[in-house]
Amino acid sequence: MEHSSLAGRIFRGVALTLILIFFMFPIVWIFLMSFQTNEQILRIPPRILFEPTFANYEALISGQLRTAAGNLQISFMRNLFNSVVLSSAAVLLALLLGVPAAYAFARFKFRLGESIAFTLLSFRFAPPLLVLLPLSLYYQELGLNDTYFGIVWVYQLIALPLILWIVRGYFEDISPDIEHAYRLAGHSWREAFTRIAVPLAGPGIAAAGLLSFIFCWNNFVFALILASADKQPVTVGALAFVTASGIQYGQIAAAIVLSVTPTLLLALYAQRYLVEGLSLGAVKG
Amino acid sequence: MSMVQLLQTNAQAAPAKPRPRVRLLPYLLSLPALLVCVAILVPFVTAAVYSLQRYRLNLPYLRGFIGAGNYIDFLSDPAFWNTFRISITYTAVTVVLELLLGLGIALLLRRPTRFHNAVSIMLLLPLMTAPAIAALMWKLMTNPSFGILSYLVGLFGVTDFKWASDPSSALFTVVLVDVWVYTPFIMILLLAGLRSLPRQPFEAAALDGVPASFVFFRITLPMLAPYIITASLFRLLDSIQQFDIIYAMTQGGPGDRLMVFQVQAYLEFFQYTNVGRSAALLMILWLITNILSNIFIKNWLQLRARAHGHA
Amino acid sequence: MARLEINSVSKAFGAARPADGLSLAVEPGEIVAVFGPSGSGKTVLLRMIAGMFEPDDGDILIGGRSVVGAPPERRGIGMAFQNFALFPHMTARDNIASGLRASGNEVARRVAAISKLLKIEHVLGHAPRELSNGQKQRTALARALIGNPDVLLLDDPLRNVDAKLRYEMRLELPNLLRRGTAAVLYVTQDYREAMAIADRIAVLIDGRLAQVATPADIYAQPASVAIARLFGDPTINLAEVSPVAEHGMLSAEVAGARMRLAAADGTASLGSCWLGVRPEDLAVSSASSDGAIPARILAITPMHEKAVLLLRLADGTEWLAALPPDAPQGAADDGVFVRFASDAAMLFDRATGLRIGASPRLKAA
Numbered sequence: 001m002e003h004s005s006l007a008g009r010i011f012r013g014v015a016l017t018l019i020l021i022f023f024m025f026p027i028v029w030i031f032l033m034s035f036q037t038n039e040q041i042l043r044i045p046p047r048i049l050f051e052p053t054f055a056n057y058e059a060l061i062s063g064q065l066r067t068a069a070g071n072l073q074i075s076f077m078r079n080l081f082n083s084v085v086l087s088s089a090a091v092l093l094a095l096l097l098g099v100p101a102a103y104a105f106a107r108f109k110f111r112l113g114e115s116i117a118f119t120l121l122s123f124r125f126a127p128p129l130l131v132l133l134p135l136s137l138y139y140q141e142l143g144l145n146d147t148y149f150g151i152v153w154v155y156q157l158i159a160l161p162l163i164l165w166i167v168r169g170y171f172e173d174i175s176p177d178i179e180h181a182y183r184l185a186g187h188s189w190r191e192a193f194t195r196i197a198v199p200l201a202g203p204g205i206a207a208a209g210l211l212s213f214i215f216c217w218n219n220f221v222f223a224l225i226l227a228s229a230d231k232q233p234v235t236v237g238a239l240a241f242v243t244a245s246g247i248q249y250g251q252i253a254a255a256i257v258l259s260v261t262p263t264l265l266l267a268l269y270a271q272r273y274l275v276e277g278l279s280l281g282a283v284k285g
Numbered sequence: 286m287s288m289v290q291l292l293q294t295n296a297q298a299a300p301a302k303p304r305p306r307v308r309l310l311p312y313l314l315s316l317p318a319l320l321v322c323v324a325i326l327v328p329f330v331t332a333a334v335y336s337l338q339r340y341r342l343n344l345p346y347l348r349g350f351i352g353a354g355n356y357i358d359f360l361s362d363p364a365f366w367n368t369f370r371i372s373i374t375y376t377a378v379t380v381v382l383e384l385l386l387g388l389g390i391a392l393l394l395r396r397p398t399r400f401h402n403a404v405s406i407m408l409l410l411p412l413m414t415a416p417a418i419a420a421l422m423w424k425l426m427t428n429p430s431f432g433i434l435s436y437l438v439g440l441f442g443v444t445d446f447k448w449a450s451d452p453s454s455a456l457f458t459v460v461l462v463d464v465w466v467y468t469p470f471i472m473i474l475l476l477a478g479l480r481s482l483p484r485q486p487f488e489a490a491a492l493d494g495v496p497a498s499f500v501f502f503r504i505t506l507p508m509l510a511p512y513i514i515t516a517s518l519f520r521l522l523d524s525i526q527q528f529d530i531i532y533a534m535t536q537g538g539p540g541d542r543l544m545v546f547q548v549q550a551y552l553e554f555f556q557y558t559n560v561g562r563s564a565a566l567l568m569i570l571w572l573i574t575n576i577l578s579n580i581f582i583k584n585w586l587q588l589r590a591r592a593h594g595h596a
Numbered sequence: 597m598a599r600l601e602i603n604s605v606s607k608a609f610g611a612a613r614p615a616d617g618l619s620l621a622v623e624p625g626e627i628v629a630v631f632g633p634s635g636s637g638k639t640v641l642l643r644m645i646a647g648m649f650e651p652d653d654g655d656i657l658i659g660g661r662s663v664v665g666a667p668p669e670r671r672g673i674g675m676a677f678q679n680f681a682l683f684p685h686m687t688a689r690d691n692i693a694s695g696l697r698a699s700g701n702e703v704a705r706r707v708a709a710i711s712k713l714l715k716i717e718h719v720l721g722h723a724p725r726e727l728s729n730g731q732k733q734r735t736a737l738a739r740a741l742i743g744n745p746d747v748l749l750l751d752d753p754l755r756n757v758d759a760k761l762r763y764e765m766r767l768e769l770p771n772l773l774r775r776g777t778a779a780v781l782y783v784t785q786d787y788r789e790a791m792a793i794a795d796r797i798a799v800l801i802d803g804r805l806a807q808v809a810t811p812a813d814i815y816a817q818p819a820s821v822a823i824a825r826l827f828g829d830p831t832i833n834l835a836e837v838s839p840v841a842e843h844g845m846l847s848a849e850v851a852g853a854r855m856r857l858a859a860a861d862g863t864a865s866l867g868s869c870w871l872g873v874r875p876e877d878l879a880v881s882s883a884s885s886d887g888a889i890p891a892r893i894l895a896i897t898p899m900h901e902k903a904v905l906l907l908r909l910a911d912g913t914e915w916l917a918a919l920p921p922d923a924p925q926g927a928a929d930d931g932v933f934v935r936f937a938s939d940a941a942m943l944f945d946r947a948t949g950l951r952i953g954a955s956p957r958l959k960a961a
Contacts, residue, residue, distance in 0.1 A: 185695030
C-alpha cells in the first residue's frame with residue numbers, strides 16, 4: 001500500500017477524481033445555477049462561463065417573485081427564519097434536558113436510567129411516522145399543532161438521543177475521582193457538575209449540540225406533518241416553493257443554496273466531531 | 286489481647302446504625318429525559334392500538350376494534366406486497382452500493398495525508414445536506430428539458446431519458462440520490478475504523494511479502510468487520526424507512542413505483558385518511574426495524590466500549 | 597483537633613465484602629497506614645470515610661460526630677488520590693487553591709506557603725498536563741493539605757511516582773503530615789512505605805483488620821502467618837513442625853534436626869504448627885554444630901547491602917537466608933548448616949494461622 005506502482009498511482013488518482021466529481025458536482029452546479037437567469041439555465045448546451053446575476057437572491061430576500069403569471073408573494077425568508085428558531089430552540093432544550101440526564105446516566109448506575117437511555121436510542125431507529133401520526137392527532141386536541149413549541153418538542157426525538165449518548169461518553173471518560181476531589185475541597189455536587197464535569201465534557205457537549213442543530217435543520221418529515229406554511233422550516237418550505245414557483249429554476253437553486261449553506265458551514269466547522277456524532281458516539285474520530 | 290478479641294470488643298462498643306439513603310438525585314436529573322420518553326411511548330402505544338382498529342378519519346362512526354383485521358388484509362393486498370418488495374429492494378440496493386463504494390473510498394483515503402483528509406471532509410458535504418433538499422438538487426439536474434445530467438446522457442446517445450418520472454428509471458434515480466447522500470456516512474465510519482486498526486499485522490505482512498489480496502481479505506476485512514457491520518446496520522435501519530428523498534422527488538410515484546413503507550403510510554393517513562391501515566403498516570415496519578436495531582445496538586455498544594478504551 | 601473513629605463498618609458490593617466489620621481509631625496528629633494486598637478493601641474504606649459511598653452498616657465519626665450521610669464537602673476531609681485527580685482545566689495554583697474560601701491575599705499567602713513546603717513554587721502557573729508525575733503528586737498533596745483538614749486521607753499517593761522520588765517522599769512525608777493535627781490514614785500496598793511513614797499499621801485482609809500495631813510490633817509479632825508473610829523481603833521462611841515440650845522448653849524437628857524453640861508455657865506439646873524464621877535471622881556456616889540444619893545452597897543473589905541465599909533443607913523445603921554481604925557465603929551446591937536463635941522462631945497454629953504465645957523475642961529482651 002505504501003509503495004504503489006505507477007499504474008497503482010494512476011488508478012488511485014483517476015478514482016479519486018471521479019469520486020470528487022460525483023460528490024462535489026451537484027453542489028457546485030446548483031451553486032452556479034443560483035447565479036443564472038432562467039434563460040441562461042435553459043440554454044443548450046449548458047455553459048460554465050456566464051454573466052452572474054444576483055436577481056434570484058434579491059427576489060428571495062425581498063419575497064417578491066416575478067413569474068410569467070405575474071408577481072408572487074413568497075415567504076422563503078420566513079422558512080429560513082423558522083429553521084433558525086426551531087433548530088436553535090430544539091438544541092437548547094435538548095442540551096438543558098440531555099446534559100444533566102447524560103451526567104446521571106454516566107455517574108449513577110440505575111435501572112431507570114439505562115431504560116431511558118436505551119428507549120431513546122431504540123426510538124432513534126423506529127419509523128418516525130409511527131410516533132408522528134398519532135402525535136399529530138394528540139397535537140390537534142392539545143392545540144400544539146402548528147406551534148413552535150410542538151415542533152421543538154418532537155425535535156427532541158432527534159437531538160436528545162444524540163446528546164445523551166455522546167455527552168454520556170464524555171462524562172464517563174472523566175475520572176470520578178476528579179469530581180470527588182472537588183467535592184472534598186468543599187464544593188457541592190452542583191458546583192462539581194458545573195465547574196468540573198461540564199467544562200471537561202465541553203468539547204463533547206459542543207459537538208453534540210452542533211450536530212443536533214444540523215440534524216434538526218435537515219429534518220423534513222416532522223414539520224411536514226406538524227407545521228403549516230408560516231411555521232415550516234426550509235426543508236418543507238423549499239418543496240412548497242418548487243411547487244409554487246413552477247419554472248423559476250434560478251430561484252429554486254438560490255433557495256437550495258440558502259437552505260444548505262448554514263449546515264454545510266457548521267459541518268465544516270465541526271468536522272472534527274462528525275465521526276463521533278454520526279455514529280452516536282460509537283466511533284471516535 | 287488477640288486480634289479476634291480486639292475486634293469483638295470493638296464490635297460490641299459500636300451500635301449498628303444502618304441508614305438506607307435513597308439517592309434521589311439521579312432520578313431528578315433524568316426526569317426531563319423520562320418525560321420525552323413518555324412523550325414518545327404514548328403515541329407509540331396509541332399507534333399500536335390504532336393498528337387493531339377500523340379507523341378512518343372521514344368515517345368516524347365506523348371506528349371499532351377489528352383485531353388483526355388490518356394485518357390480515359395486507360396478506361391478500363397486492364399494494365402491500367408492492368410496498369414490501371419496493372422497500373426491500375431499495376434498502377438492499379442502496380446499502381450494498383453504499384457499502385462497496387464507501388469501503389472503496391475509505392481504502393483510497395486510508396493514509397492520513399493532508400490531501401486525503403481534505404477529500405474526506407469535502408465528501409462530508411452531501412451527508413450534511415438535508416436529504417429532501419438533496420432530492421430537489423437532483424431533480425433540477427435531471428430535469429428532462431434543461432437538466433445537466435439529461436444533457437450529459439444525451440451526449441452518450443441516450444435521449445429522452447426521463448429519470449424519476451419514468452417507472453423504469455425511477456428507482457435508479459432515487460437510489461442515485463441516496464448513494465450520493467449516504468455513501469459518505471459509510472466512508473467516514475470505515476475510514477475512522479481503518480485508521481484505528483493496529484499497525485503490527487500490516488507491518489508484519491509487508492515484511493513477509495504477503496500478497497495485497499491476502500492482506501485485504503484475511504487481515505483488513507476481518508479487523509474492520511465490526512465497523513462494517515455497525516455502519517451497514519445503521520444504513521439498513523435508515524434506508525428501509527427512507528421517506529425524505531422519495532417523497533421530495535416523486536411522492537412515491539410514478540404510479541406506485543416507489544411506494545416504500547413510510548410514503549405509503551403517509552398517504553394512507555393523509556390522502557385516504559385510513560388511520561388504522563396506516564398504523565398497521567408502520568407497526569410492520571417497526572417490527573422489522575426493531576429486530577435490526579436490537580442487533581445493531583449490540584454491535585454499537587461493543588464499538589462504543591472500544592472507542593472509550595474499556596473493552 | 598479531631599479523632600477519626602470507624603466503628604464496625606461493613607460494605608458489600610454483590611458477593612464481595614470489601615469491608616466486614618472494620619473498627620479503627622486514628623488520633624489527631626497520628627499517621628495510621630492501612631496496608632494490605634490489592635483487593636483487600638483499602639480503597640473502599642477510604643472512600644467510605646470520604647463519603648463517596650456510604651457503609652451498609654456501622655458508623656464513621658470525626659471529632660465525635662457521625663459523618664455517615666453527610667455530603668463529602670462537609671466532612672472536613674483532605675484527600676490525595678492515587679491517580680492524583682488534578683483538575684485538568686485549572687493551573688496547579690488554582691488546583692491547590694480550589695478548597696480555600698478566603699480573600700485573595702489570604703489565598704495567595706497560603707498557596708505560597710504550602711507550595712514552598714512542597715517545593716512546587718516554580719510550577720504553580722502550569723496546567724496539570726505540563727507537570728511531571730512527581731510535581732503532580734506534590735500538587736495533589738498541597739491541595740489536600742492546604743485546608744488544614746481534620747482528617748487526611750492518602751490513597752497510595754506514591755504508587756505512580758518513580759522509585760527515586762518515592763524514596764525521597766518516604767523520608768519527607770512523615771514530617772510534612774505531622775505538621776498539622778490531622779488524623780492521617782495512609783493507604784499503601786508497599787510494606788516498607790507503611791513502616792517508614794506510619795505510627796501504626798492497620799493490616800487489612802479480605803475486608804477485615806487482621807492486626808493494628810506499631811511497625812516494629814507487626815514485624816516482630818505478627819498476629820498470623822498471613823501477616824508475617826506480608827512483611828519482609830525476602831519473605832519469612834516457613835516449615836511444618838509439631839513442637840514437643842521437654843525440660844520446660846519447646847523443641848521441634850526441622851528437616852531432621854532438632855531445634856530448640858522457646859520456653860514452654862506448660863509441659864503440653866503443641867499440635868501441627870508453622871515454624872517461621874525471618875531470612876535475616878538465619879546463620880549459615882560450613883561447619884556443623886549442635887542444633888544446625890543441614891542444607892545445600894542452590895543459588896546466591898548478591899544484592900550489595902546483603903546476600904540472599906536459596907537453600908534446600910534435607911527434607912526438600914526451600915528457605916531463603918539474608919546474610920550481611922561480608923559474611924562468608926560459600927558457593928552454589930555447597931553443603932552448609934543453617935542455624936537460628938531460639939527466640940527468632942515464631943510458631944503459628946496450622947489450622948487458624950494465628951501466632952502461638954507471646955513473642956519469644958520480647959521475653960528474651
